[in-house]
Amino acid sequence: MTITLHYFDVRGLGEYIRLLLIDQGIPFTDHRFEVFGEEWEKLKKTMAFGQVPCLTDGNEEYVQTGAIMRYLGRKYDLYGSNISEAAYIDMVFECVRDLRMKYARYIYYSEETKENYDNVTLPGILENLSKLLKTKFVVGDKISIADYVLFEELDVANTTAPGSLNKFENLKQLHANMSARPNIKKYLSTRSARINGVDRQ
Numbered sequence: 001m002t003i004t005l006h007y008f009d010v011r012g013l014g015e016y017i018r019l020l021l022i023d024q025g026i027p028f029t030d031h032r033f034e035v036f037g038e039e040w041e042k043l044k045k046t047m048a049f050g051q052v053p054c055l056t057d058g059n060e061e062y063v064q065t066g067a068i069m070r071y072l073g074r075k076y077d078l079y080g081s082n083i084s085e086a087a088y089i090d091m092v093f094e095c096v097r098d099l100r101m102k103y104a105r106y107i108y109y110s111e112e113t114k115e116n117y118d119n120v121t122l123p124g125i126l127e128n129l130s131k132l133l134k135t136k137f138v139v140g141d142k143i144s145i146a147d148y149v150l151f152e153e154l155d156v157a158n159t160t161a162p163g164s165l166n167k168f169e170n171l172k173q174l175h176a177n178m179s180a181r182p183n184i185k186k187y188l189s190t191r192s193a194r195i196n197g198v199d200r201q
């Protein structure tokens, strides 16, 4: 079965999925297209909710980032060992999604100033995430879908607000651990994609 990820040529929500597939050494086609370009306008009409990311696996087609990540998590054993671990993974996952939502509101709709985002919103959520991260990975020493989303958002924070992780030793350590994983390290060394669909970060 061939897996294809359809997403814009930016990191955005698609990057969580790319990181998981790359880290796990799962072959896939990384189908990228220009943000709001001609190809997208055609593709949009075929998408269940008119949005991406979209993952096809054989004849099946999945949309909604959380659904795709959980599908891959279940398929490749990256979703904890029991329902309690899965719930913890979901807690972190949803907290990270809240952070992305705040970032999106700030970057796309200017709902807050950069100063407020960097000094109040971002550190507030990082503090919550730091409290949730008690072990090497989100659940013990086994990687899960939550580690990929957390890593991506920490990396975004580290780029858009340099130094923002400094107060949170465990988040910094997770960022370092994830960056050092061989497949991720190789990918990061060549990645040039923008973080989002607009020109500022």
Ligand SMILES: N[C@@H](CCC(=O)N[C@@H](CS)C(=O)NCC(=O)O)C(=O)O
Pocket: 012, 013, 044, 050, 051, 052, 053, 063, 064, 065, 066
């Ligand atoms: N709830 C969806 C949101 C997906 C979403 O907002 N996709 C954006 C890109 S990140 C999109 O497709 N925008 C283009 C459009 O709406 O035309 C998810 O989590 O996947």
